[in-house]
Amino acid sequence: MTKAASTGGRWSRQPIDRRSRRTATTLIVGSFPVVLGTTTLTVALHDVAVDFGAHIGMSQWVVTGYLAALCLVVPMAAWLQRQLGARRLWCAGLTAFALGSVLCAVSWDPVSLIAARMIQGLGGGVTMPLLTTILMQVAPERDRLRLASVVGLVTGLAPIAGPVLGGVVVGVIGWRWLFWMNLPLGAVGLSLALRLVERDRPQAGGRLDLLGMVMLPPALLGLLWGLSRAPDAGQWGDAEVLAPLTAGGVLLLAFVGWSLHRRERSLVEVRVLGNHATWAATLMLLLASVVLHGGLVLLPLMWQQLQQTSALQAGLLLVPHGMGALASRFAALRLMAARGPRVVSMTGFGLAALGTMPFAVVDPGSADWVLLVVLVVRGLGIGMVIVPLMTVAFDGLEQSQIPHASVVIRISQQLGGALGVTMLVAILTTTSATGSVPPGFHTAFSWMAAVAGGAMALSVVLPGPGRRQPNA
Known part of the structure; x- marks a missing residue:
């Protein structure tokens, strides 16, 4: 059986065919609000808690409940695709996400908001594994690395851009519009999918x-x-x-x-983790999600509670983080082609640790410009890690294993994100309860820096340079 192209191979110079380009464009447009939805609300947690009179431990379930729903439905993605077909399932997922967005926008208390967020998560949970599966099924082998890199760039930037966009929206028109704005984006994505994603037939058999x-x-x-x-x-x-x-x-x-x-x-074939590149990249993606999502919750809270900024200011202060991530993407891919994923991962996690440690000693008198420079470094590290790991995870797999690997990887990312949010908010809450607010943030950021440093050390499990197969 045919194996997936190696991410260590050279880039093909042939133009990407039209069919693959339009499919990738459709997938990017459809998935962007879904991926954006995981982090746009992070800067609004303070406003949500105040609006509903809830404590931060309750309001963080607005984020974690979404990720929990993803974990529930992602394992079923491969089976649902066989029953409904990829195109029909993709459209159903986008519709469910839009419905959940409407219910979030009209929610009346924390419980109704969390329930609506879980409906959003159910829709997003079936679309995210399909993003990779459909692309791998449609694109010729020679184009997969480049297309995966472009899709990974856009979907990787969405979580980082989310807090910035969220801060602007919350500061100008209120947190409920974070959900109303998903409707036009969802309508465009659904329209493109109905027109451009090719019809496929459900597969017979396959009991749940x-x-x-x-x-x-x-x-x-x-x-x-x-x-x-x-x-x-x-x-x-x-x-x-x-x-x-x-x-x-x-x-x-x-x-x-x-x-x-x-x-x-x-339900999920864990044997795909027997492939070295897959299990190593899956582990590192889990740790990357802990560092990414945990930081994107802690940083806005720190500025709002410690520096007394508004949600709009907190979101704008995260712009350097996104700029750093954007600047490192293509450089990371070139470095991976030259030195392998191990060096890229060690470098990226090392920068993420360096960019997190200064926040462990921040205080109300800390200069904003220093923190913004540090955020650029942190963004460089996070951006350097995610896309290369996403591409190397499919190295050496049979084509029939790709849907299972996609599900395993998505579970690890969503579980890592949920773990990062819950663990760090728990540390922040329990530590701050015994003293003033700054020590709580100091402890939480120290733990996050330690996770990034540990991930840098664990990067030795990734394949090194030299394990390459030429592209077809």
Whole structure:
């Protein structure tokens, strides 16, 4: 069977064919509001909490609930695609996301907002694995690396641009418009998909792995719920935290054993992690998501609570972060072609750690210009990591394994993002409860810098230079 093109190979100089270009454009437009939706609300958490009279531990579930819904539905993406076809499932996902956006915009309390965000997450959860799967199915092998890089650039920038856009919208017209603005974007994406994504027929057979459904989604939710309870429980050793964490871990291990037994008939075929590039990139993407999403929640909160800025100012202060990420993308791809993903990952995580450590000693008197320079460095590091890891993760896989690998990678990213948000907010909340606000931020940023530093050290597991196959 044909294997996916190696990300270490040379770039093809032939023009990308028209069919692939228009499909990639459609996927980018459709997925942009979905990816943007994971972070636009981060700068609005303070406003949401004030508006509804909720504490920050409750309002952070507006972010985590979205990510939890993604974790629930992403494992079903491959099975749903077989039942409905890629085009029909893509359109259904965009429609569900738009419906959830309307319900978020008219929500009346934290519970209704969280429920609506989970509907958004269900729609976004089926579209994100399809983003990679459809592209790999349509594009010829010689174009896959370049197309994946372009799609990864746009979708990778969306989470970083989200807080900036969110800050502008919240500061000018209010947080509810973060959801209303998804409707025109969704309408364009749906229209393009109906016109340009080729029809495909559902595949006969393939029963849903019911036992896998009983194990994997509850496992992910147990882990997320345990972490989210830490701020309210007051300590990590509380039964409210340990019980769901333990249950989630046991269910996850049980699912892995079940999947290895059931093989290609399992809900998610974890055997794809037997491929070196896939398991290594999956691990590093999980850690990258912890650093990215955790920071994008902590940074706006720090400026609003410690520096007393508005949501608009907090969003604008994150512009250097996005600029740094944009500047590093294509340089990272060229560096990967020359030195391999290991060097790129070590460099990127090292810069992310350096760009995070100064926030561990920030105080109300810290100069904004110094923090903005540091944010550029942090953005350079984050931007350098994500796209190369996304491309190298499919190295050496059979074509039939690509949908399963896409699901595994998406689960790791969403779980990592949820872990980053819940862990760091829990640290911030529990630490600040015992003293003033600055020590809480100092501790949370110290932990984040430690995660980035640990990821830099773990980057040695990635393939080095020399393991290359020429493009077809």
